[in-house]
Amino acid sequence: MSVRLAGLFLxxxxxSGCATPTLRxxxxxxVVIERATGSVRIVxxxxxxxxxxxGGLGDLSHASIxxxxxxxxxxxxGRDGGLTKVDLLRRRIDRRxxxxxxxxxxxxxxxxxxxxxxxxxPGGVKVFDANDLSPVADIPAAGADGKRSKVVGLVDAPGHxxxxxxxxxxxxxxxxMHDPRHPVLHKFAGIGKEPYxxxxxxxxxxxxxxxxxxxxxxLLDLWNPDAGVKRALVEFGRHGEKxxxxxxxxxxxxxxxxDRVVLPAxxxxxxxxxDQQTWKEIxxxxxxxxxxxxxxxxxxxxxxxxxxxxxxxxxxxxxxPTRRIxxxxxxGKGVLHLEFAPRGExxxxxxxxxxxxxxxxxxxxxRTGSLPAESPSGIFFTVRAHRIGL
Numbered sequence: 556m557s558v559r560l561a562g563l564f565l566x567x568x569x570x571s572g573c574a575t576p577t578l579r580x581x582x583x584x585x586v587v588i589e590r591a592t593g594s595v596r597i598v599x600x601x602x603x604x605x606x607x608x609x610g611g612l613g614d615l616s617h618a619s620i621x622x623x624x625x626x627x628x629x630x631x632x633g634r635d636g637g638l639t640k641v642d643l644l645r646r647r648i649d650r651r652x653x654x655x656x657x658x659x660x661x662x663x664x665x666x667x668x669x670x671x672x673x674x675x676x677p678g679g680v681k682v683f684d685a686n687d688l689s690p691v692a693d694i695p696a697a698g699a700d701g702k703r704s705k706v707v708g709l710v711d712a713p714g715h716x717x718x719x720x721x722x723x724x725x726x727x728x729x730x731x732m733h734d735p736r737h738p739v740l741h742k743f744a745g746i747g748k749e750p751y752x753x754x755x756x757x758x759x760x761x762x763x764x765x766x767x768x769x770x771x772x773x774l775l776d777l778w779n780p781d782a783g784v785k786r787a788l789v790e791f792g793r794h795g796e797k798x799x800x801x802x803x804x805x806x807x808x809x810x811x812x813x814d815r816v817v818l819p820a821x822x823x824x825x826x827x828x829x830d831q832q833t834w835k836e837i838x839x840x841x842x843x844x845x846x847x848x849x850x851x852x853x854x855x856x857x858x859x860x861x862x863x864x865x866x867x868x869x870x871x872x873x874x875x876p877t878r879r880i881x882x883x884x885x886x887g888k889g890v891l892h893l894e895f896a897p898r899g900e901x902x903x904x905x906x907x908x909x910x911x912x913x914x915x916x917x918x919x920x921x922r923t924g925s926l927p928a929e930s931p932s933g934i935f936f937t938v939r940a941h942r943i944g945l
Contacts, residue, residue, distance in 0.1 A: 581626040584643050584937050585894070587905060587912060588631075590615045591930035595631060597643055600896055600903075600936065603914060603924040607646035613637035613653070618933060619660040622940035623685065624667035629935070630685070632661040638672055640688060643937075650688045654681050662711040662944075669735055671717050673709035680706055680719060682735065691735050698724025699744055708753020708764055710944040712777055720750035720764045720773075727753075727764060727775055727784055746773035746784045755944035756816075756831060763787070763834075767821065774834055787834035788818070788827065812855035815875060819846030819860070826860065828878060838878050843869045848892060851875075852917055853899040859917070861890045861904075870904065872920070882920050886913050894934035905931035 583601040594610040612618075614635035621630050628649060631639040636655035641648055656676035663670050669691060671682045682692040696704045704723035712718050717730045727746050731739040748768025755762050755777075764773040771789035776782055815837070818827045826846050828838045844866030850859050858873040867890055872882040889908030896902070901923065904913045907930050914924035939945040 579644075581643055581937050582897075584626070585903075586620055586629045586631075586641070586643070586935050587928055587931050588615050588618045588620070588933040588935075589929040590618065590907070590932045593633075594929065595629070595641060596926075596928050596931070597641075597646055598912075598926065600901075603926065605926050605928075609641055609647060611648060612639050612641075612651070615932075617659065620933065620935040620939075621661065621663045621670070621945065622935075622937050623663070624940055626937040626940045628685075630661065630663060630670050632658055632672060634658065636672075636674070636676075638670065638683065638688060652683075652688050654683070654690075659705070659707055660709055662709050662717060664711055664715060664717070664732060665713060665943075666715070669732060671709060671711075671730075673706040673719055675705045678703040678705055678723075680709060680717065680730070682717075682732070682738070692732075692738050694728075694730060694738055694740070696721050696724070696728070698726055700724070707751060710753060710755045710762065712755055712762070713759040713943065716777075718753070718755065718762045718775070718777070720746075720753045722749055722751065725750065725768075727762065727773060729775075729777070729780065741780065743775060743780075743784045747771065747786065757943060759943045761831075761834070765821065772818075772834075788829060788836055812851040812858070812875065815855075817849045817851070817858045817873065817875070819849050821845075826858075826873065828875075840873060840878055840880065842873075842880065843871055843883065849873075850893045850895060850902075852895055852902070853897065857917055859893050859895075859902055861893060867891070872917070884915070884920065886915075886922070887911075891932045892934050894936055897936065897938040903934050905934050907932055 585598045587596040593612050596608050597606045613633040617634045619632050629641045636653050636658045640650040655674040658672050658674045661672040670685045679696040680694040696706050704721035706719050707722050709719040715732045727743045729741040747766040750764035751767040753764040762775045771786045773784050774787040775784050814831050816829050816831045825839050825841050829836050844862035846860050860871045868888050870884045871880050874881045887906045887909040891907050892905045894903050902915050912926045912928050916923050
């Protein structure tokens, strides 16, 4: 081989090496919503680092996220009806569509092939191919009276299903997606007034819809759907003083841990501890304000709680075995969301009004890190890719 040819091969090898992207996994990544700027921030939870900021995602004032099965892509549901697929490795938008006028979250199917979006305007659920966001199915939502309804509380469920609630109609629907282009709908009417959100337990068995128009929750046992929807926790709001509701609790933030579920009480300064199998109340715990999220540490020992205005500078820690508040923190103004690391060794808090994310040690309650962010709200780690309903 000539010296010139050898030099050429060496140069090509060097160039090839320079062009190769850094190899890394996605299991320790997360996405933080920056609601005021229509952007998201990709974060590295191992090194407490901000890797990139991706803009152009529209109205993120009530945004949520789900992940592809391989944890590479985040699907961002915007309030303006935008559905955006973000590539965490290339750190850019992969696909984006505006599929409705006003949407309120979504879910990904258990096999990772379908993404569904719940819509306020025009109502109903739209389903898309997770790969290229091409339309697959359109499920209009109208109650027994024929009137359109807002859709809330959309979750994925085992058996190729999506479950959601109709706010205006007071119904729960289960969409069987075995034939994605021809969903089979099972409708449960008369569940109660104004279901405002919904959640599914981590085992995929129970779907619960919170009722804004009356006390209690509407509960559907997905293992025994023929039994219909039952009312649970009907004493939910009948004790003590009720306060104006400044921000509705988020039911996907209910802490379901072990055989217990911890629920923020709408209009009350307390959380309810209930049995996750019978859905009967076990205890009530007074807290600092109107709870919005109650997030369980993965080991089930603690539940971290944040609050609506004017107490949104406060976070409290509930010790579940003793049913006592064991710590009250004042991280700063506008604590909007909390997210535990997958094994519970730290918890991340978004402080919207402080333009930062704080990281805490749940054993010592010490702040161990902080990252800048523009009006941060929701925090979503990629571990959600492998959890039902998230």
